[in-house]
Amino acid sequence: MSTSSFRLLFFVVAIAAATQLTVTAQAIRAPEPILPLPEKVTDVDPGKAKLGEKLFADKRLSGDGTVSCQSCHLPHAGGADPRRHSVSAFGKVRELNSPTIFNVRYNTAGLNWTGRTKDLDAQISSSVGNADTMAHDWGKVLKVLAADPAMVSEFKTIYGGDAPVTQKNASEAIVSFERSLITPSRFDDWLKGDDKAITAQEKVGYDKFKNNGCVGCHNGINVGGNSFMKFGLIGDYYGDRAKKGRGAMVEVDKGRLLVTKKEEDTHVFRVASLRNVALTAPYFHDGAVDTLDEAIQLMGRHQLGREIPPDERKDIEAFLRSLTGKQLEKR
Ligand code: HEC
Numbered sequence: 001m002s003t004s005s006f007r008l009l010f011f012v013v014a015i016a017a018a019t020q021l022t023v024t025a026q027a028i029r030a031p032e033p034i035l036p037l038p039e040k041v042t043d044v045d046p047g048k049a050k051l052g053e054k055l056f057a058d059k060r061l062s063g064d065g066t067v068s069c070q071s072c073h074l075p076h077a078g079g080a081d082p083r084r085h086s087v088s089a090f091g092k093v094r095e096l097n098s099p100t101i102f103n104v105r106y107n108t109a110g111l112n113w114t115g116r117t118k119d120l121d122a123q124i125s126s127s128v129g130n131a132d133t134m135a136h137d138w139g140k141v142l143k144v145l146a147a148d149p150a151m152v153s154e155f156k157t158i159y160g161g162d163a164p165v166t167q168k169n170a171s172e173a174i175v176s177f178e179r180s181l182i183t184p185s186r187f188d189d190w191l192k193g194d195d196k197a198i199t200a201q202e203k204v205g206y207d208k209f210k211n212n213g214c215v216g217c218h219n220g221i222n223v224g225g226n227s228f229m230k231f232g233l234i235g236d237y238y239g240d241r242a243k244k245g246r247g248a249m250v251e252v253d254k255g256r257l258l259v260t261k262k263e264e265d266t267h268v269f270r271v272a273s274l275r276n277v278a279l280t281a282p283y284f285h286d287g288a289v290d291t292l293d294e295a296i297q298l299m300g301r302h303q304l305g306r307e308i309p310p311d312e313r314k315d316i317e318a319f320l321r322s323l324t325g326k327q328l329e330k331r
């Protein structure tokens with residue numbers, strides 16, 4: 001055995017010993033298809049995240065000074081947008097509903113409804129110039145920020161140097177902020193072994209969520225965000241939407257086909273994360289559904305081919321509400 005594998009072995013043994021200790025302190029539940037969020041983020045520089053939070057709320061990042069990132073990713077709306085269609089700089093109305101910015105670091109399938117962007121670093125480099133969001137360009141943004149003495153001094157405190165207001169630093173700050181946004185919930189406490197963290201109805205709802213097959217798509221640490229599936233596997237979701245007067249089929253409904261150009265990716269979307277879903281109405285990429293109850297009903301109908309009875313939907317909804325971050329429940 002080489003020295004390095006000895007070292008590795010020692011490491012594994014040390015971890016096993018440490019885990020043993022936590023296990024006795026709090027019994028970790030038998031493996032569940034949903035994994036708990038950590039209580040805290042430990043890999044983000046708090047100073048950078050704080051600067052990022054300011055930039056995230058700064059309307060000077062948009063071409064006409066009317067929107068900030070926060071305009072469409074609102075903290076009190078679960079990090080999403082309560083409007084069906086968000087309005088970008090220069091009053092452009094989008095056809096997509098804004099997804100939540102909370103726990104976004106765990107959306108491992110890629111970002112946006114179609115997974116078209118690899119990660120947060122790629123997203124931030126394109127979002128300022130995107131005509132559908134900020135409609136600006138980094139060069140102009142940096143000029144404005146560098147002319148603001150308060151901003152320059154904040155950048156200097158964190159990054160040092162004579163010209164700290166750079167795209168690299170600003171982007172890193174915003175991404176640090178985004179990576180810091182995690183929302184551990186009561187359900188996570190239950191997953192970690194606290195039996196009293198959720199109510200009896202929430203537990204029944206979780207069992208129904210599993211038994212109905214929701215968990216086949218919505219699983220992992222973000223209860224989704226880690227795979228792609230066709231939205232409307234069964235029946236005609238888009239036709240039914242039009243019949244309800246909620247809009248005919250549009251380009252964005254093609255989903256991942258627009259990214260991969262593969263016919264089989266028609267109407268394929270990233271499985272949505274269900275964390276904080278009680279706060280992120282309206283639902284789906286098209287924002288066509290106002291209530292969680294109807295979203296559950298349509299998921300049963302179009303993803304599982306099953307009409308879920310109203311009382312079961314109530315239980316499932318109760319479970320989904322237990323996924324709201326503890327700090328957001330208190331608001
Ligand atoms: C006009 C509304 C609007 C503004 C302003 C806006 N966004 Fe978004 N954001 C959206 C929409 C809509 C999507 C989904 C786009 C898609 O799927 O193609 C999105 C997606 C995202 C995602 C991916 C989320 C996920 O779950 O994959 C991140 C991260 C993000 N935005 C960050 C930002 C940042 C940072 C800014 C500011 C520089 C910003 N947004 C400004 C509407 C907006």
Ligand code: HEC
Nearest residue numbers: 214217229231269270271272283284285295296299300303
């Ligand atoms: C076959 C995969 C699949 C199954 C099974 C499934 N879902 Fe989904 N779910 C998705 C996809 C994909 C989306 C994103 C659809 C879109 O917006 O285009 C989604 C979105 C949602 C949303 C909307 C989230 C938001 O922020 O807009 C809710 C709520 C939801 N699912 C709940 C459920 C429930 C409850 C069940 C079980 C009854 C279920 N899902 C079963 C794939 C699935």
